Amino acid sequence: MSKKRSTDVLAAARTRGLKDTVATAHVIVCTGSGGVGKTTTAAALAIAAARLGRSTIVLTIDPARRLAQSLGLRSLDNTPRPVKGVEGLDAMMLDMKRTFDEVIDRNAADSQRAERIKDNRFYVQLSDSLAGTQEYMAMEKLHQLHTDGLYDCIVIDTPPTRNALDFLDAPKRMTDFLEGRFLRLFMAPGMVAGKLAGRAAGFGAGLFMKAASRITGAGVLGDLAEFFQSFEGMYDGFKTRAQAVYALLQSPESAFVVVASPETSALREARYFLQRLASEGMPTAGLVVNRVTTSAEDALGDHPPQELLAVATHLDEGDSEQRAVAELLRLAVDAGEAVNREQRTIASSLHGVDPRALIEVPLLSGDVTDVEGLERLARYLLTA
Amino acid sequence: MDAADLFETRLLVVTGKGGVGKSTAAAALALAGTRSGRRTCLVEVEGRQTMSRLFQTEPWDFTERQFRPGLHGLSIDPEASLVEYLDMFYGAKRISKLVVGSTAVEFATTAAPGIKDVLLIGKVKELERRRKADGRFAFDLIVVDAPPTGRIVKFLRAPEATTELVNVGPIRSQAQSLADMLLDPARTHLQLVTLLEEMPVTETVESAGALRDLGCTVGPLLVNRVLPERFDDLGRKALTDDLEPPDLRKVLGKAGLEVDVDAATALRELGLAHLSQVDLQRQMREELAANLDLPTIELPYVYAEHFLDPEIRVLADVLEARTTGSKGR
Numbered sequence: 160m161s162k163k164r165s166t167d168v169l170a171a172a173r174t175r176g177l178k179d180t181v182a183t184a185h186v187i188v189c190t191g192s193g194g195v196g197k198t199t200t201a202a203a204l205a206i207a208a209a210r211l212g213r214s215t216i217v218l219t220i221d222p223a224r225r226l227a228q229s230l231g232l233r234s235l236d237n238t239p240r241p242v243k244g245v246e247g248l249d250a251m252m253l254d255m256k257r258t259f260d261e262v263i264d265r266n267a268a269d270s271q272r273a274e275r276i277k278d279n280r281f282y283v284q285l286s287d288s289l290a291g292t293q294e295y296m297a298m299e300k301l302h303q304l305h306t307d308g309l310y311d312c313i314v315i316d317t318p319p320t321r322n323a324l325d326f327l328d329a330p331k332r333m334t335d336f337l338e339g340r341f342l343r344l345f346m347a348p349g350m351v352a353g354k355l356a357g358r359a360a361g362f363g364a365g366l367f368m369k370a371a372s373r374i375t376g377a378g379v380l381g382d383l384a385e386f387f388q389s390f391e392g393m394y395d396g397f398k399t400r401a402q403a404v405y406a407l408l409q410s411p412e413s414a415f416v417v418v419a420s421p422e423t424s425a426l427r428e429a430r431y432f433l434q435r436l437a438s439e440g441m442p443t444a445g446l447v448v449n450r451v452t453t454s455a456e457d458a459l460g461d462h463p464p465q466e467l468l469a470v471a472t473h474l475d476e477g478d479s480e481q482r483a484v485a486e487l488l489r490l491a492v493d494a495g496e497a498v499n500r501e502q503r504t505i506a507s508s509l510h511g512v513d514p515r516a517l518i519e520v521p522l523l524s525g526d527v528t529d530v531e532g533l534e535r536l537a538r539y540l541l542t543a
Numbered sequence: 544m545d546a547a548d549l550f551e552t553r554l555l556v557v558t559g560k561g562g563v564g565k566s567t568a569a570a571a572l573a574l575a576g577t578r579s580g581r582r583t584c585l586v587e588v589e590g591r592q593t594m595s596r597l598f599q600t601e602p603w604d605f606t607e608r609q610f611r612p613g614l615h616g617l618s619i620d621p622e623a624s625l626v627e628y629l630d631m632f633y634g635a636k637r638i639s640k641l642v643v644g645s646t647a648v649e650f651a652t653t654a655a656p657g658i659k660d661v662l663l664i665g666k667v668k669e670l671e672r673r674r675k676a677d678g679r680f681a682f683d684l685i686v687v688d689a690p691p692t693g694r695i696v697k698f699l700r701a702p703e704a705t706t707e708l709v710n711v712g713p714i715r716s717q718a719q720s721l722a723d724m725l726l727d728p729a730r731t732h733l734q735l736v737t738l739l740e741e742m743p744v745t746e747t748v749e750s751a752g753a754l755r756d757l758g759c760t761v762g763p764l765l766v767n768r769v770l771p772e773r774f775d776d777l778g779r780k781a782l783t784d785d786l787e788p789p790d791l792r793k794v795l796g797k798a799g800l801e802v803d804v805d806a807a808t809a810l811r812e813l814g815l816a817h818l819s820q821v822d823l824q825r826q827m828r829e830e831l832a833a834n835l836d837l838p839t840i841e842l843p844y845v846y847a848e849h850f851l852d853p854e855i856r857v858l859a860d861v862l863e864a865r866t867t868g869s870k871g872r
Contacts, residue, residue, distance in 0.1 A: 193691055194562015195561075462800065466800070479781055481794055483781040484791065486774055486814075487782070487791075489773070491810055528741060
């Protein structure tokens, strides 16, 4: 794509906001790398949807409880809580352990089997440290909220993953794992009896098990096998739901909002994500770049930086008021440079991708920590 | 503890909330350590190639490379750690071959909780214990760019969690020795990085508490991207009380710069926004002082399109000045 066309794409994207998205989308997924204001953006979009009279819930998975802070709440648990000051908006923090418990309770063949799973010594560890569990549980919760049908709009904030793409891969990873030969190894009879070596026939499994049990110590693999076997009968359900959520995310009812900051690393991740969404056929609503520097440069545009700095040097000789003005001029020059650098970074990082809507949120003075601040942010997000 | 005690332990585990510049702080720490004459190793554990990009080198892998005089770097991944571990303890080439690209890695990273982190930390311990032929340690300083604060407790707790699951066997003793290393105040410091902003400060205070509860020793706090205060008290007073846009225009006009009211207004607002950022910084500094009993080292805001070597050097200069000068702040 030519440079010219790429610039045009961004210019067009800058004229679009997220107004339609909050008015119509059933599921809004906010994604991006850590520390870019993802949670705050999700909360602001949820408030905007609720203000339009849509029954809305915002779901966060972040263990740092940032949404709670943003909404001025002390803590959030696995139950939807009404947000004070915003009619029709609930907020919920995903409690990993509790969600996993609920999944087991709902899907185990009987309560006895559910209890057996929850009593296993691997369960507690597994339910919150299994790679991809957070992402998977977010999917489970999204599926539940969607099928319960209590909300017009579900806004979800993705986990602080190492890589924002993990969220998209979670359902597939889960199904791959469930279909994987590793798991089948454990599902083989004989494993539970603790007779590991040589029993599981084929594909060098015996050797592997022997090696594995030498490393982990005897007995551990047996327990692990029992744990996986107690899930028997539930695997199909896991898989079906994972696929259903994937289909939901691909449907036009959903909208992805990618969030970034004006730093190269965050923008690079945003770019990958935009490309990935396009290739997966998932609907992109827009890219939000938070904390963009603003400057008085536009207003002082007629005067080149050299002139401003020369005047500043002259004013430095004066009284305290004049020295303050000198410093203001230097501040304006520095801010102008920062703006230019940021704009170059944004343009070069996004070269060749179409974010549909591009919203640059200026660095607001102070953090957004209350509903009022979120409303202010929401206004930027809607009107571009 | 004192800010000058930054390099008191040989192992520094650097963490912070996402977006605070944890990796650049880790890079600056390693560079400052190298300059103080320490043979230094910078370790990346999340395979993102952040460091090779920062220092503009070839991509890093599991074998440490010396990319600056006295400064080595490597990127640890769990699979390579597992292979090395098997080779080291069992001399089991056959097993290693079976492991690579096989279900065993799935086992290590998916099914067995925390094993992945145990493997990563295991490699760090190997670096920490490694000795040269003359009996001295191979590295005087090891800086680990660790997972962010949201995951750091789970990461550090992995060895202990493993000992709870596994009662006997080599994995247990390995895990135990890792826990010993991480909790030994003479061997390991946790290095928190924060910004002077509300959420990072809150998360830093919480994390410091959680890390101490875990038994870890938290080293001096690194405060990143601190804005310089541009106005002294007189300047601040002039800006808030005396320099309304018409006054501003008059002062500028006298100095030979004609601007319209809009420009004067924008200029004044820029100044006021700076003051409010500075006020927030002061407030956050007080908050940290009130809630966190740690010496702090402030690093200046350095903007760069690509945060490369020269910018890290600016940060390393500050760290060097704080650690090699006279003790005290």
